[in-house]
Amino acid sequence: xxxxxxxxxxxxxxxxxxxxxxxxxxxxxxxxxxxxxxxxxxxxxxxxxxxxxxxxxxxxxxxxxxxxxxxxxxxxxxxxxxxxxxxxxxxxxxxxxxxxxxxxxxxxxxxxxxxxxxxxxxxx
Ligand SMILES: [Zn+2]
Numbered sequence: 001x002x003x004x005x006x007x008x009x010x011x012x013x014x015x016x017x018x019x020x021x022x023x024x025x026x027x028x029x030x031x032x033x034x035x036x037x038x039x040x041x042x043x044x045x046x047x048x049x050x051x052x053x054x055x056x057x058x059x060x061x062x063x064x065x066x067x068x069x070x071x072x073x074x075x076x077x078x079x080x081x082x083x084x085x086x087x088x089x090x091x092x093x094x095x096x097x098x099x100x101x102x103x104x105x106x107x108x109x110x111x112x113x114x115x116x117x118x119x120x121x122x123x124x
Contacts (some may be wrong), residue, residue, distance in 0.1 A: 005070055018047035028071065029090055031118070040095050041069050046088070048075040071083055071095070086123045089114060094121045 002017045024046035032040045051070040071091050077084050093110040094101070101107045116119065 003045075003047070005047075005072070007072070016049050016072070018045075018049040018053070018070065019075070020045050020047040024048070024071075024073060024084070024088070027085055028092070030050070031085070031089060031092060031119070035089070035114055035117060036092060036096055040092060044069040044071055044095070045061075046073070048070045048073055048078070050075055082123050086120070089119055089123075 003101075005016050005018045009013050023048060025044075025052060028046045032038055032042070041115050045068050046076060047070065051072060051074045071088065073084055073087055077087065079082070090111075093107055096110050097106055
């Protein structure tokens with residue numbers, strides 16, 4: 001069942017519909033255990049959404065829905081399972097940081113850690 005969500009892009013609040021997915025949540029859980037020592041929030045809802053180009057192809061939006069952390073994946077990626085996994089890892093790297101660091105040095109460092117650990121093997 002679709003749920004309404006609100007995401008923050010720059011200083012804009014944008015309302016979207018999102019479709020929580022067991023398939024996406026399973027990928028999130030596996031990656032969380034394998035690459036993040038299971039320390040990322042297990043209550044995170046992982047959902048398909050109709051994001052626009054300016055909103056990226058996936059979105060991590062802790063601030064938008066305060067009760068439930070969300071991770072949105074663009075619905076057009078459905079048929080590209082490797083891209084889906086890559087994008088979820090991208091968003092999880094944001095979640096691993098205490099605040100939203102966009103794509104600055106700390107986030108780059110987290111992506112390098114994942115790369116060196118082998119998280120992107122067969123994905124890039
Ligand atoms: Zn990002």
